[in-house]
Amino acid sequence: MCRRRHGPGHHHRANLIRTVSETREYHLDIGDVELAVVEWPGEGDPVLLLHATGFHSRCWNQVVSRLPGRQIYAVDLRYHGKSDSIGEVDWQILSRDICLLIDKLDLRNIVAAGHSIGGYLLARAAVARLDRFRHALLIDPVITSRESYQLSRQAFADIDAADHPVARRKNKWQDAEEMFEHFRDRSPFDSWQPEVLKDYCDYALHPSNEEGFRQLLCDPLNEASIYASQGYSDDILDELPRLRKPVTLLRARYSGIVPGDFTGSPTWPELASMLPDCTDIYLPDMNHFIPMQDPAMVAGLIQQALDS
Numbered sequence: 620m621c622r623r624r625h626g627p628g629h630h631h632r633a634n635l636i637r638t639v640s641e642t643r644e645y646h647l648d649i650g651d652v653e654l655a656v657v658e659w660p661g662e663g664d665p666v667l668l669l670h671a672t673g674f675h676s677r678c679w680n681q682v683v684s685r686l687p688g689r690q691i692y693a694v695d696l697r698y699h700g701k702s703d704s705i706g707e708v709d710w711q712i713l714s715r716d717i718c719l720l721i722d723k724l725d726l727r728n729i730v731a732a733g734h735s736i737g738g739y740l741l742a743r744a745a746v747a748r749l750d751r752f753r754h755a756l757l758i759d760p761v762i763t764s765r766e767s768y769q770l771s772r773q774a775f776a777d778i779d780a781a782d783h784p785v786a787r788r789k790n791k792w793q794d795a796e797e798m799f800e801h802f803r804d805r806s807p808f809d810s811w812q813p814e815v816l817k818d819y820c821d822y823a824l825h826p827s828n829e830e831g832f833r834q835l836l837c838d839p840l841n842e843a844s845i846y847a848s849q850g851y852s853d854d855i856l857d858e859l860p861r862l863r864k865p866v867t868l869l870r871a872r873y874s875g876i877v878p879g880d881f882t883g884s885p886t887w888p889e890l891a892s893m894l895p896d897c898t899d900i901y902l903p904d905m906n907h908f909i910p911m912q913d914p915a916m917v918a919g920l921i922q923q924a925l926d927s
Contacts, residue, residue: 623891623899646701649719654694655701656720659683661690664728664753666921668693669717669737671908672761673785673842675700677822681815682732682910685918689925694720696737698841700822708780708844710736710852714743721748730924732756732917734910735885736845739855746858754924756867758917759907762855763887767875771850783843790839791832795820807881811911819911859893865927866897867920871905881907 643660646653657676666689668679676693677700683691695702697716706712717740721729729752733741738760745752763771780786792798798820802808808816824833868891874883884907891899902909910917 623901647720647723649716649723652697652703652705652716654697654703654716654720656695656724657693659689659691661688663689664730664925665724665726666691666925667721667726667729667731667741669731669733669741670696670699671735671737672845673699673837674819675822675836677818678815678911680818681812681914682918682921685915686921692724692726696740698845699837701836704838704841708841708848710739710845710848711854714740714747717741717744718747721751727751728753730754730756730921732758732910732921733760734758735907736761736849738762739852742862743855743858745864746861749861749864752864754865754867754927755862756869756917756920756924758869758909759871759884759886760868760890761849761852761885762859762890763875763885764889765853765856767887768850768853773850780840780844780847783847785846786839786843788835788839788842790834792824792834793831794833795824798823807906807908810906811908812914815911815914856893859890860895863895865924866894867924868894868897868899869902869909869917869920870900871907871909872903883907 641659643658645656647656655676666686668676668682668691670676670678670693676695679693683693697713698704698708721744731741731745731752733739738757739762741755742757742760742762745755799817802820803813803816823835825836827833870886871884873886873888875885891897905912
């Protein structure tokens with residue numbers, strides 16, 4: 620069942636109440652890797668947040684601040700943030716990591732939100748651990764059509780990740796303030812709320828090295844490898860009909876998978892038809908970075924799912 624809606628005018632705007640510094644931060648050993656977790660203690664069913672490629676758990680700060688009193692977990696994906704960077708990049712391994720995290724934390728009745736690759740991983744984890752979930756919010760997930768996956772495979776078949784434009788991302792910074800000033804007027808970051816961009820920059824860098832520079836926690840080569848390998852992740856289309864839980868899908872105007880272009884959406888416009896119980900919210904005036912542009916809308920939808 621697919622219910623189509625247009626936004627963003629339909630959404631409840633949650634109030635900014637919570638202090639995001641009220642956290643616990645720890646590493647969780649899930650077997651071959653330790654994942655960094657940020658936990659905001661609270662009441663009720665747990666909220667799980669999964670970030671986009673190249674980012675980290677603290678990019679959710681402005682969403683979390685609008686969900687006062689809720690039990691919330693945000694995780695740094697493998698190769699990101701303070702989590703370990705171990706093994707070859709593989710989207711199946713990344714999704715397995717989330718399943719093991721859910722088992723280790725013994726999360727039940729989860730309301731989860733995932734952005735970009737986080738939405739892809741959330742969809743796969745929800746199928747694999749269906750009895751653990753209440754509701755999945757897929758925010759412009761990198762899930763596309765079989766034809767687009769095939770084109771992506773062909774495009775990257777003979778290209779090394781080191782040749783991907785993301786691998787050449789600037790990776791020498793004085794501090795987070797320099798990073799913020801560098802990005803604030805550049806697309807697509809100029810579409811973000813400044814508070815979200817500041818959260819990204821404040822938590823994106825290693826401590827200073829011997830040369831006095833700070834480098835990105837998510838190594839650009841790892842980030843490029845994730846993008847370059849996405850064409851091999853089309854088996855998710857076989858799994859989606861088994862995601863028999865309520866799903867809210869947010870998607871921007873479709874542009875396909877275009878390396879380095881985030882002005883549109885990589886999400887297949889017909890994705891909702893693959894899901895048994897999906898509300899499809901089309902946001903044609905937004906770009907791929909929906910949680911960064913409107914964290915209040917995202918928080919409102921999470922709150923609605925918790926209250927339902």
